[in-house]
């Protein structure tokens with residue numbers, strides 16, 4: 001049976017990485033297929049090098065927006081080919097920290113590069129692999145940026161001004177409106193435990209439909 005690709009999206013400080021890890025731990029207790037976690041950029045060895053190039057703070061030369069776009073696309077092409085497709089073919093449930101919507105939100109809405117061009121590039125990089133489900137953890141960027149400042153030194157993207165992050169959030173909003181079936185809006189101001197419960201309930205519904213024929217006993221709990 002083909003696997004499931006479940007993506008977590010949102011601006012910095014929304015708590016998506018925490019929720020992804022919690023969802024993975026819970027899913028592992030519920031299903032008999034492998035549950036994997038990964039991220040973009042950085043889900044492969046090449047991707048880790050690209051991630052370093054993309055996120056380190058540069059005091060000399062700036063990365064040009066189109067160059068940035070292509071580096072994210074390159075990371076994704078490698079990730080899809082080397083990690084996502086083979087594991088999905090084995091039936092795994094993959095929880096991925098960011099995917100194509102990040103490029104539309106950050107490079108499209110944030111950097112204001114052409115959205116149609118990014119859609120085409122996403123199609124090339126993914127070979128058409130779209131997520132089965134996307135959780136969008138939505139948070140006011142002022143709160144998100146405050147949370148990451150408390151965490152330590154911000155990376156290159158996190159250092160962008162507030163209006164950049166506001167455009168990114170508006171981008172996610174537009175994407176969620178365009179893909180109401182796939183993208184689930186979550187209010188990330190909620191307590192982590194409440195968000196975790198909400199995510200579990202949605203996963204239970206969505207994955208029961210997909211997996212109950214194969215794994216009825218394990219999925220029927222909680």
Ligand code: TYD
Nearest residue numbers: 012040041072098099102103106107157158
């Ligand atoms: P992430 O690993 O989520 O960083 P953090 O865990 O600190 O939030 O993402 C790294 C950064 O890369 C983040 O600022 C968003 C950005 N990004 C893009 O601009 N475009 C993309 O296509 C992706 C995948 C990420």
